[in-house]
Amino acid sequence: MMAEANTNTADTQPEETEASAANQIDDDPVRMRKILTKKSTNASVRDTKSKKIIVRLLRGDEMEITCSGGRYTTGEELTNLVMDEVEIPEMDRSYFGLWVVSASLQLQLKPHHLPFKVIKKWPDILESFSSGDTFSEQPGLYLKRDAMVDINREKEMTNPITLKLLCDELAFNMAYSFYPILLPDAVEFAALALRAEHNDSASKGDIRNTIGSFLPPHLERKTFGWTWRRNVWKAYQRVVGSADQLSCQLRYLEAGFALQVYGSTFFYGGLEHEKPGMPDEVVRIGVNSEGIHVILDRTNVLSLSRRYNQFSYNSYESAEDGDSFLIEYDNGTEGKKQMVIWSSQAAMIDTLVTRFIEASDDQDGGALGRTEEGEPSKYFTLGHKATMDPSRRPSDDGLESFGVKQGC
DSSP states (O other), X not given: OOOOEEOOOSSOOOEEOSOOOEEESOSOHHHHHHHXXXXXXXXXSOOOOOEEEEEEOTTSOEEEEEETTGGGOOHHHHHHHHHHHHTOOGGGGGGEEEEXXXXXXEEEOOXXXXXXXXXXXXXXXXXXXXXXXXXXXXXXXXXXXXXXXXXXXXXXXXXXXXXXXXXXXXHHHHHTTOSOOOHHHHHHHHHHHHHHHHTTOOOTTHHHHOGGGSOOGGGTTTSOHHHHHHHHHHHHXXXXXXXXXXXXXHHHHHHHHTSTTTTOEEEEEEEOOSSTTSOOEEEEEEEOSSEEEEEETTTTEEEEEEEGGGEEEEEEEOTTTOOEEEEEEEOGGGOXXXXXXXXXXXXXXXXXXXXXXXXXXXXXXXOOOBOOTTSOOTTXXXXXXXXXXXXXXXXXXXXXXXXXXTTO
């Protein structure tokens, strides 16, 4: 769901592909360590020769950044260079981060990680945290919204540069079907995106050239392209009026804030099909400051959405059956139900859910948190149940084991 792009480094020439699943990096240090601690034969020679790297924005712009520290440039150093280039104000810089992106995985870099080495080791990372054919995937670097940003904080932003970046990300997620949305609502969002980009001076031709006005792939079977453009233009004409560019962008973002999945970090997994013998149903698992959201990837239909005080969870590791993430929730008159998501990214989901719960300032009612350790689960006879024991939690250096920390 991403347009192709080329990112040049000394070691790779990554390109970005269309379908993406967003994931944070601080997750499974054991598997990571086995990969990234492999050092090359000349690792002792500290090459600090400057290197150039391409970083892209979701609107399609790209920047060639010169890194004076060479391959030892840290995530923090590169992020600062990019933010200087984009002119993001100091007060808003914590809202964004650098992400390494390919078709099946997105990882947000931490300040002490080494971006050049992450890119070099990307095939090994994919092998550990993705499934299927990942051989052709090539990574690219993108400036995107930080995974841990609270939506309420976003509502207070007023800087034009910051708002434009957020609008671009919302438009991207709409255009490439990351957010589940029905056709009538998609038309309204496309009209608001057109106005946020062009204010009241848009033309019909701008619909084809404005990312937020693209027809989302999951709706292509529900309407024709010309019908889509006609309906978007009619909706745009209904929202035009005397307003400045900033007001148009705020209105677009306000519509996005109302979506349950807004600002989610996405992971991929599978649900067992209701009919025995049928392949698993591929799902995207969105995690944001509001809760967890499970979306059927083929139809882009929201299958389950629960706030943090409405479900319990746990993750499991099994070499034989594969890793999995369990969601237990109250389904009204049907009582408690369990959803089991099989995913090599289960530990990543667990980590991000836990962090949002811990970061929450709202103690009223509290999050349900993990399922009770002593409570048996009919779905799991094998595997390891995660605990809240700090010694067992994923470390704060998720890519440490891949040797991408500063000094590795």
